[in-house]
Amino acid sequence: MMGVLEVKGLSLTLDGNPILNKLDIDFWDGHVHAVVGPNGAGKSTLAATIMGLSGYRDFEGDIIFKGESIKDLDINERAKRRITLAWQEPARFEGLTIRDFIRSSARDKSVDNLKRTLDEVGLDSDEYLMRAVDKTLSGGERKKVELASILAMEPEVALLDEPDSGIDIESIERIFQAVKVLKDKGTTVIMITHSLAVLNQAEHAFLMCNGTIVDKGVVSKIRSYFEDKCIPCPHKNVPRMAKTGGRV
């Protein structure tokens, strides 16, 4: 399998607390990956660091995209290489229409394409296109608008942080359909999640605990361990491996 995005020896400390710990991970080109783990494992921090968000730039290790280090690139320079991130809780933009928001990232800026991306995430384009990305949208609607803008961007790598959070049960299938659309267009999808429903959509999974990757493999294997051991685990991210030096 060809790795399109590699993270090597990534260590990051925030406010004196080590969050990522010599983390190595390798994402395959065109695959749908899940990074799964308990709350506080460092999953969202990993996504923010790959994207280069402020506050996540001072780390040890390297991030390699198509053989090139991107660790010194600004966010928009990474985005120009077609790496992007969908936030767990998307930003609100007072007065900015959904049309203009999606158009700002779209490769094909035609109105027809903008409408199509809205329809793909289950939002009626006739109703939503001219609405603002503001507090009049529910959290779930904002998640869908965010995903529509990712679809319109046609990225090579899409980091989706908790793609199902705030989404009602009826709409989850739409989100998963959108992930399939991304994959069909060749996008490498990286879903950050602690949801088994999201994990089941992946082709390959990584188990993350205490700031590092503790296992990886087919989804059935990772799901089984995550479901049986991680979800009920009381250790709150002080994994046994930290004490024993071995694998969990």
Next chain:
Amino acid sequence: MSADLTTINDLYEKINSDPHELDDPNVAHLVIDHNKVLGQHQVPGLHMDVDELEDGIKAVMRLDDNTVLEKQVHLCFGMYPEKGVQRIIMDVTIGKNAKISLLSHCVFPYAIDVQHIMHGQIRVGEGSEYSYFERHVHSPKGGVKVYPNAKVEIGKRATFRTEFELLRGRVGLIEIDYEATCQAESILEMNTRISGRADDVIKVREIGHLVGEHSKGVLTSKIAVRENARAEVYNELTATAAYARGHVDCSEIVQDNGIVSAIPIVRVEHPKAHITHEAAIGSVDNKQLETLMSRGLSEDDAVELIISGLLSRKKK
């Protein structure tokens, strides 16, 4: 083509509008260049008496009782010379149970040292509705000083909506001073959207007095200042009658060396009245910025998009 017609066409080109809109016999209009009436058209029920002054015009506008104008009235106040003073005196009386919407453009495309002074006296009769949208288009040189002020009396069950927009060209200096008094069950809405840069100075003073029971008022200011621009926003809303309701909303974005001060005054003098206030002043939100940058926009383009959204017209 006459010189006047050429000027009208030029003015409308500056505001991206079609001068042929004025050909519609159902559209009342008044077009002024400096102190000269270039065009004027009235419709049944609307009376406009206009006198040319040495440095501007005086217009007396009357809308008869029970007159509902379906089409928007177009006003255009322009000044082509680079220097000079334009004084507009407007005396507006809207009769009872009438309705009018005015679209006003103030265009100073070549200003180097121009003053535009507008004095308005507006009375909105019982049960009537008055909407006024004023858009300014200034030169990129910033040589404009604008002083719009108005006293407004809003009758029982009447509605007064005013919206001021200055987003194109440099502000120069602007001092808005509006004061409105609201009788029972009336509605007041004042909305100001201005974008300043370089050494622009923006001063906004908007005051509403909710003196009638069940009257409502909303004062909204959205200002962006960049580079060395400064803004002072003073919004005052007072309620002295039962069930009066009001809200003051200030959103100001500050970039570079810009400075904004906002002074909201909410004053309630009746135990059954209620006024709320919210303000957000500061730089562009980092999460908004990084979201757009993660889609490939440069930081400058992202800031522009965020500000353009904030300053856009609210969808009705």
